Amino acid sequence: MRTSSRISRTKRPGPARPTAPKAGPPRAPLEIFDAVGCFVLIEDASHTILYNNARLRGRYGDLVGRKCYAAIAGRTSSCPSCPITAILHEGKESFSCVMRDQKGRLYESSASPFLMPDGGRAVIQLLTDITAKRKAQAVISEYTTGLKTLVAEKTAELKESEILHRLLMERANDAIFTIDPQADRILTANRMAETMTGYSAEELLGLKNSELYAPGEFAGILRRLGDDEGSSRASAQIEMLRKTGAHFVADVSASAVDFRGRRIVLAICRDISQRLIIERHMRQLASVIENTSASVMIMDLNRRIVYANPAVQKMLGYRAEEMLGMRSADFFEGVPGNPPDLSGRIAREARNGLWEGEIFDRRKSGEVFPVSLRMCTIRDETGKLIGYAGISEEITRRKQIEEELIQKEKLSALGELISGIAHELNNPLTGVLGYAEILRQHDAPAELKEDIDRLHKEALRCQYLVRNLLTFSRKPPLRRVCASVNEIVGLAIDLKAHQFIANGIRVQTRLDPSIRKGMLDSNQLQQVFVNILTNAHHALMEKDGERLITVTSRHQNGAAEIAIANNGPHIPPDRIEKIFVPYFSTKEFGQGTGLGLSIAHGIVREHGGKIEVMSLEGRDTVFTVILPLIKPAEE
Secondary structure, three states, X not given: OOOOOOEXXXXXXXXXXXXXXXXXXXXXXXXXXXXXXXXXXXXXXXXXXXXXXHHHHHXXXXXXXXXXXXXXXXXXXXXXXXXXXXXXXXXXXXXEEEEEOOOOOEEXXXXXXXXXXXXXXXXXXXXXXXXXXXXXXXXXXXXXXXXXXXXXXXXXXXXXXHHHHHHHHHHOOOXXXXXXXOOOEEEEEOHHHHHHHOOOHHHHHOOEHHHHEOOOHHHHHHHHHOOOOOOEEXXXXXXXXXXXXXXXXXXXXXXXXXXXXXXXXXXXXXXXXXXXXXXXXXXXXXXXXXXXXXXXXXXXOOOEEEEEOHHHHHHHOOOHHHHOOOEHHHHOOOOOOOOOOHHHHHHHHHHOOEEEEEEEEEOOOOOEEEEEEEEEEEEOOOOOEEEEEEEEEEOHHHHHHHHHHHHHHHHHHHHHHHHHHHHHHHHHHHHHHHHHHHHHHOXXXXXXXXXXHHHHHHHHHHHHHHHHHHHHHOOOOOOOEEEOHHHHHHHHHHHHHHHHHHOOEEEEEEEOOOOOOEEEOHHHHHHHHHHHHHHHHHHHOOOOOOEEEEEEEEEEOOEEEEEEEEOOOOOOHHHHOOOOOOOOOOOOOOOOOOOHHHHHHHHHHHXXXXXXXXXXXXXXXXXXXXXXXXXXXXX
């Protein structure tokens, strides 16, 4: 491309034709033309392009050296209205025309003389693409013609339109007013305006517009409409007044237009009082559903979930987005404990109004749990069925409580039976024990003495069992005295010492002497520790090698903790959960009553404490009794 770093326009000698162009502007770099928003060409007298700017190159490529009429217009000779001819040959100062390129684009051309750096005469031509503008003008012209025709047609229809307008105004479901805001007067009002306000048409036309609204309400609408010429719109929920003075909320949409030199406001008002009440109730209901502890699901006609409240998400372990689209039956179909075709039965009965019952659901984790479910239909205002609602509640805890109550009732009945049997056994047993004592005091043959001793021993054992039965069936009230836990534990160990020595059981004690005294029932707590020691004794009898019981005590958080450990066989996990259940025994039939630990548990609980058990394979089994102690100030 041929360019020059600077160009200038100077006064050139006048030709032997009309007046020559005057001197041009100061010289400037050609690159300056790359920044302008139009197309720039510089051509010499032979129509050869000397320069084209970046914008022109972007559309046609570099045209330098080519004839302008060929490169742009696609012609073989100069254009009829040629700016080069007009300026360089006819001596015009400037020249404007409209030209078309070979692709049909229209350009508005503005040309001026230009002096090249070498003194050569040239023309600078600025092209502006007006293709879109001309097309728009053509469209506007076409629309103008059509509009004139349309106006003529519409004018003929005006009378019919006015009649239709009045009919629509009168039949409209909204109150429609036309208002003169300057005079604050109602100009027209339709029939619904009469119904909504309680005024007749004649009364409305005599009213000030402001009398229909709470003070200052409609003024806000007028301020938003403004005073601009033409038309504008505004809408708001505002408080209106009926003829009776009652207030109500209306949705008001207003438009301002200039009509015959004055500003008129068209106001369309809809009473939304009832809608607002319904919306408020809906918000309250939605809030209740969102925050209730009951699990709520809403389903479509295919029983696919469209809404799940937070409670049901928490209960089932799914997020809301995971549940959407799932079937309600996905949570209970095929779950053990549910009857076959449960889903179909629920659907059939719910379609008739309501289904309720107890079923088993499955959480996302796979856990099965019981729920109480109510399934009902959702219908629209016409009574058409549009969906289902399910309200459920997990009843795991309730089932546990029911089971516990049933168990308590059984135990209560069993306790009464045991008490009666124990009393019946106690009387003859006392006689047997008495006669055994008498026989032991008399000299008896050697062959009978062993039998008498055995009779006496078994009678004592029976007496111990009967006493335990009576303790279990009729727990005596606690008789609290200020006592030392360490002393009670020591007495219990002393009572079992003979049996421990006889069976090769070693006892280690580490009792904390700083433990405070507490208000305790010494006799009953002694029985607790004897029962736990007895349980350890029986466990160690199943072990070969060293048999060791370790008893420790310490003060912890205002309570005494007494730990009794043995190195016998561990208790399986499934049995640990049951060892405090009455009549449950880990021993073989006839070797235990199953009451010892149950009685111990009850006594400790009466003291406000608890018993903890830890038994792991390869480690000691430890029973820890935790008993609250009195404060030092109370000792």
